[in-house]
Amino acid sequence: MKIKVGVLGATGSVGQRFVQLLAEHPIFELTALSASERSAGKKYKDACYWFQDRDIPEKIKDMVVIPTDPKHEGFEDVDIVFSALPSDLAKKFEPEFAKEGKLVFSNASAYRMEEDVPLVIPEVNADHLELIEIQREQRGWDGAIITNPNCSTICAVITLKPIMDKFGLESVIITTMQAVSGAGYNGVPSMAILDNLIPFIKNEEEKMQTESLKLLGTLKDDKVEFANFKISASCNRVAVIDGHTESIFVKTKERAEPEEIKEVMDKFDPLKDLNLPTYAKPIVIREEVDRPQPRLDRNEGNGMSIVVGRIRKDPIFDVKYSALEHNTIRGAAGASVLNAEYFVKKYW
Ligand SMILES: NC(=O)C1=CN([C@@H]2O[C@H](COP(=O)(O)OP(=O)(O)OC[C@H]3O[C@@H](n4cnc5c(N)ncnc54)[C@H](OP(=O)(O)O)[C@@H]3O)[C@@H](O)[C@H]2O)C=CC1
Numbered sequence: 001m002k003i004k005v006g007v008l009g010a011t012g013s014v015g016q017r018f019v020q021l022l023a024e025h026p027i028f029e030l031t032a033l034s035a036s037e038r039s040a041g042k043k044y045k046d047a048c049y050w051f052q053d054r055d056i057p058e059k060i061k062d063m064v065v066i067p068t069d070p071k072h073e074g075f076e077d078v079d080i081v082f083s084a085l086p087s088d089l090a091k092k093f094e095p096e097f098a099k100e101g102k103l104v105f106s107n108a109s110a111y112r113m114e115e116d117v118p119l120v121i122p123e124v125n126a127d128h129l130e131l132i133e134i135q136r137e138q139r140g141w142d143g144a145i146i147t148n149p150n151c152s153t154i155c156a157v158i159t160l161k162p163i164m165d166k167f168g169l170e171s172v173i174i175t176t177m178q179a180v181s182g183a184g185y186n187g188v189p190s191m192a193i194l195d196n197l198i199p200f201i202k203n204e205e206e207k208m209q210t211e212s213l214k215l216l217g218t219l220k221d222d223k224v225e226f227a228n229f230k231i232s233a234s235c236n237r238v239a240v241i242d243g244h245t246e247s248i249f250v251k252t253k254e255r256a257e258p259e260e261i262k263e264v265m266d267k268f269d270p271l272k273d274l275n276l277p278t279y280a281k282p283i284v285i286r287e288e289v290d291r292p293q294p295r296l297d298r299n300e301g302n303g304m305s306i307v308v309g310r311i312r313k314d315p316i317f318d319v320k321y322s323a324l325e326h327n328t329i330r331g332a333a334g335a336s337v338l339n340a341e342y343f344v345k346k347y348w
Pocket residue numbers: 008009010011012013014015034035036037038039040047068084085086087089107108109150151181182183184185327328331332
């Protein structure tokens with residue numbers, strides 16, 4: 001018997017990726033698609049401006065969009081909802097679903113930094129899911145809110161985790177080159193980005209500099225002690241449709257040669273024996289001098305692998321490398337679905 005699930009904000013850019021990942025899922029049955037009142041009552045294919053590279057899954061096309069209301073009949077037998085809502089709407093709606101006993105796996109930033117809310121990448125800090133019991137006690141609800149991080153943070157932190165475990169981290173500097181899909185379908189006007197680059201993404205650097213320390217922190221006495229390495233991010237929007245590229249500079253506590261960094265990254269695969277449907281090897285190393293590239297590498301592991309290349313000595317830090325992530329799959333919808341798959345495997 002599959003677990004019935006819904007998507008909140010199903011017609012948006014991240015919502016469409018959730019629909020793609022969940023339409024034919026072996027564990028989850030997608031039975032509820034919600035959006036705003038202006039979409040409610042319409043068939044999904046009529047409510048949504050679909051812009052993904054494959055057509056709307058056949059079984060989804062004629063599903064009727066429902067209001068984002070946990071008391072609506074369409075949610076009555078749904079156990080898990082995936083939230084693709086913008087942060088301000090997530091702040092309002094997600095607790096309503098948790099109060100109704102639903103598990104909310106959210107891509108939105110609204111609750112990520114709350115002390116009792118797990119901010120999770122299952123390969124990195126799955127034990128933080130234990131915060132759910134604290135959350136339930138403190139907030140008095142039977143459901144829970146579980147969040148995945150900001151897309152650019154996911155990319156960097158997955159590559160930093162094996163380095164931190166083996167060599168420790170002193171300082172990290174990250175420069176991002178982020179795809180326009182990160183801002184949603186209408187986020188960046190074509191006239192603003194064609195033949196251009198924008199050295200600003202609102203709140204992005206702050207998110208990377210805080211979420212990374214929570215993710216790589218330690219769960220102790222029912223709260224997360226943040227990691228204490230220094231981290232600085234510089235975020236840019238570039239004329240790429242999908243795929244965030246990051247230049248990452250690392251100063252380790254113990255000396256580390258590029259070959260040693262490559263080895264720990266390549267071996268990093270803590271979920272490999274769990275048979276999670278959305279799982280892919282978290283880090284794939286490319287040896288070519290000019291990789292990774294978004295157009296060539298973003299679909300590695302069906303968009304769930306981080307592709308790393310150019311691991312090399314740095315004259316100021318210890319090592320530097322390039323990392324690439326599919327920002328709407330590994331960086332958003334895929335991150336939430338993997339969190340839910342891991343939760344079901346371990347706690348259901
Ligand atoms: N990691 C990444 O690369 C990306 C992350 N994001 C993040 O994901 C989130 C969603 O972004 P995105 O998909 O672009 O957002 P969109 O604006 O494309 O979609 C927003 C969704 O929310 C729904 N909505 C709007 N108003 C209401 C309302 N009043 N009540 C209920 N539902 C409502 C919309 O429904 P309707 O169609 O009816 O208006 C739509 O389904 C954001 O937090 C964003 O920061 C976004 C893009 C990519």
